[in-house]
Amino acid sequence: MDISYIINHLGEDRDEYYGAVAPPVFQTSNFCFKTVDEMRQQLKKELEIPFYTRGFNPTVAILRKKIAALEKTEDALVFSSGSAAVAAAVMNVVKSSDHVVCVAKPYSWTNNLLSKYLVKYGVTYTFVDGSSVENFDKAIQSNTRLIYLESPNSLTFEVQDIAAIAAVAKAKNITTILDNSYCSPINQNPSDYGIDMIVHSATKYLNGHSDVVAGAVCGTKERIRKIMAEEYMTIGSIISPQDAALLLRGLRTLEVRVKRSSESTKKIIQFLEQHPKVKQVYYPFSENNPQSALAKKQMTDCGGLFSIVLNAENTNQVENFCNALRYFLMAASWGGYESLIFPVCALAASKSFENPLPWNLVRCYVGLEDADVLIADLKQALDKI
Ligand SMILES: *Cc1c(COP(=O)(O)O)cnc(C)c1O
Numbered sequence: 327m328d329i330s331y332i333i334n335h336l337g338e339d340r341d342e343y344y345g346a347v348a349p350p351v352f353q354t355s356n357f358c359f360k361t362v363d364e365m366r367q368q369l370k371k372e373l374e375i376p377f378y379t380r381g382f383n384p385t386v387a388i389l390r391k392k393i394a395a396l397e398k399t400e401d402a403l404v405f406s407s408g409s410a411a412v413a414a415a416v417m418n419v420v421k422s423s424d425h426v427v428c429v430a431k432p433y434s435w436t437n438n439l440l441s442k443y444l445v446k447y448g449v450t451y452t453f454v455d456g457s458s459v460e461n462f463d464k465a466i467q468s469n470t471r472l473i474y475l476e477s478p479n480s481l482t483f484e485v486q487d488i489a490a491i492a493a494v495a496k497a498k499n500i501t502t503i504l505d506n507s508y509c510s511p512i513n514q515n516p517s518d519y520g521i522d523m524i525v526h527s528a529t530k531y532l533n534g535h536s537d538v539v540a541g542a543v544c545g546t547k548e549r550i551r552k553i554m555a556e557e558y559m560t561i562g563s564i565i566s567p568q569d570a571a572l573l574l575r576g577l578r579t580l581e582v583r584v585k586r587s588s589e590s591t592k593k594i595i596q597f598l599e600q601h602p603k604v605k606q607v608y609y610p611f612s613e614n615n616p617q618s619a620l621a622k623k624q625m626t627d628c629g630g631l632f633s634i635v636l637n638a639e640n641t642n643q644v645e646n647f648c649n650a651l652r653y654f655l656m657a658a659s660w661g662g663y664e665s666l667i668f669p670v671c672a673l674a675a676s677k678s679f680e681n682p683l684p685w686n687l688v689r690c691y692v693g694l695e696d697a698d699v700l701i702a703d704l705k706q707a708l709d710k711i
Contacts, residue, residue, distance in 0.1 A: 327395055329512070329581055337391030351571040352376075352384045373554050380562055381554070386570040392577055393532070393542045396511035397524050401550035403543050403558055404570065408507065408527025409435045410563035411541030415523050416440075418553045419472045419501045422448035427465045428474040429456035429486055433505060433527075436476070456486040457617065463494055470498070475521070476505040478621070481633055481670075481689055482608045483508070485621045492520035507531070507661070512584040514625045523549060530661025531629070533576040534583050538569045583663070583694060587630030590697035594690075597701045598634055603647075603708045605686070606635040630692035631660050636711060638686050641671045643711045648688065650707040653695055660691035665700055667691075 327336070343350050357376040359365035373381045386404055394402035405411040416439060420426060428440055430453040440451040450469075454461040462473060473495045477486040488504065495502045503523045504516040510531035516524050526532055528540035543553060558564070565573070595612060598604045607614070610621035611628035621628065638644045648656060654665045656672075668689040692700060 329396070332392055332395045333578055333580065336395055337388040349385060349388055349571070349574065351567050352379075353567050354383075355379045373551070373559070379567065380564055381559060383567050383570070385567045385574070386565060389565075389570045389574050389577070392574070393511075393526070393528075394544055396580075397506070397544040398511075398515050398517045399524065399544040400547045401545065403550055403553060404528065404565045404573070405541040405543070405558075406563045406565050406569075407539045408433075408525070408529055408541035409439075410561075411525050411527075411543045412436050412503075412505065413439055413443075414553055414557035414561065414563070415503050415525050415543045416444070416472065416474065417557055418549075419503070420444065420449045421471075423469060424449055424471040425467050425469045426451040426472045426474060427462055427470055427500075428453050429476055429479055429484075430454060431479055431481065431484075432474065432476045433480045433507075436474070436505065440474075456484055459487050459490040459494060462491050466494075466498060466500065470500055473500055473502045474504075475502065475516075476508075477514075477516075477624075478508050478610050479505075481683060481687070483610050483632065485610055485617050485624070487620055488516055488521060488624055489519040492522075496520060508629050508631060509625055510580065510584050510629070510661075512581055513588065513627045513629055517544075519624065522546075527661075528573060529659060531584055531587075532580065532661075533573045534580065534662055535572070535576050536659065536662035536664060538572045538576070540565050540569060540573055584629070585627070586694050587692055588627045590695075590700065591628065591630040591632065591692045593697040594692055594701055594704070595632065597704065601705075601708055603637045603711045604634050605637045608633040608635075608687075631689070633687050633689045635684055636686045636688060638711050641685060644669055644671050644686050644688065646710040647707045650710040651703055652706075653700055653703040654690065654707075660689075663694045665691060665693040665695055 356378050389404050390402045452465045454465045475486050492502050502521045504521045506516055506524045507527040507530050523545040526542040528542050595609050598607055609632035648669050654667045657666050670683045670687045671685050
């Protein structure tokens with residue numbers, strides 16, 4: 327199915343709502359029936375038809391179809407945050423006394439889920455350096471049920487050989503989950519490489535407008551059905567119909583946004599790699615990145631998120647650079663229309679991060695502004711170091 331069809335038409339049953347081009351927001355918690363028998367019949371299919379919005383809502387249903395198709399999977403669920411989606415997917419696979427192998431340095435709250443939260447329920451974990459498949463093989467125990475990947479992973483953007491790791495997992499009947507937020511379905515489809523479940527922070531590229539926090543899990547009908555019957559309905563971290571409509575609107579421009587962000591980033595990386603005040607660039611498609619061949623093999627393009635290590639002598643100089651930027655906003659998150667920076671030196675006071683990262687590292691995200699304008703902004707700020 328082509329991306330244009332998915333984005334513009336898939337799941338939109340326009341005859342059902344007066345031919346409205348933009349689908350209505352079904353802002354309702356419940357749906358009513360005319361007879362007891364009709365209610366009885368419908369209740370049997372509670373999770374597949376409009377009955378109660380925690381289970382099924384028509385606006386959310388359109389979104390589920392589009393996200394599933396974009397990831398080339400049979401079905402998807404949408405959650406009220408990326409972290410809720412990650413937690414639901416992971417918790418659906420593991421039970422007490424199971425073991426998880428996870429790539430090192432995953433997203434901070436994924437790290438928290440494994441290293442702080444699930445240990446309370448007797449789930450153990452091993453973080454492994456994801457640069458070699460052997461590391462995964464070695465970490466697998468007899469009770470390993472899940473391999474969790476993030477390729478590229480947060481802050482330093484190392485990639486993992488997705489197909490090779492998925493093959494190792496399949497041979498041992500271990501489920502695989504990959505956080506594909508960085509690439510979005512436009513730049514990478516992990517299902518092509520045999521990954522069982524794909525999770526997203528839809529807050530980032532999928533929504534793309536910095537106005538909704540949401541998440542998604544994609545997989546086979548069977549797996550999604552199981553998550554729905556367990557974590558989704560029980561914990562209830564669903565997306566609201568309003569937010570689903572905003573996310574649908576965001577998806578209309580997913581392809582153009584991701585392409586623009588990816589293209590501008592290439593130009594900006596070229597500028598930064600030449601600049602004397604930039605010591606190192608962490609970006610998977612960089613010529614200097616030892617993993618660039620693997621990255622180019624499994625990603626059709628590279629996203630707009632990367633990190634730089636500044637040639638600074640102290641935190642003050644890093645702060646001078648950050649404070650001088652005019653177009654890049656200083657904020658958490660990424661994937662929206664606006665360019666952002668996140669300096670590691672701002673993390674010092676945070677208890678939720680135990681950070682081995684260099685103090686002079688600044689994560690950057692390139693939004694939809696003109697690349698030359700952003701380069702000029704970076705240039706004047708680098709001069710302040
Ligand atoms: C932001 C992010 C998450 C968490 O998503 P939220 O929508 O903030 O809950 C998970 N994984 C990655 C890679 C992220 O960037």
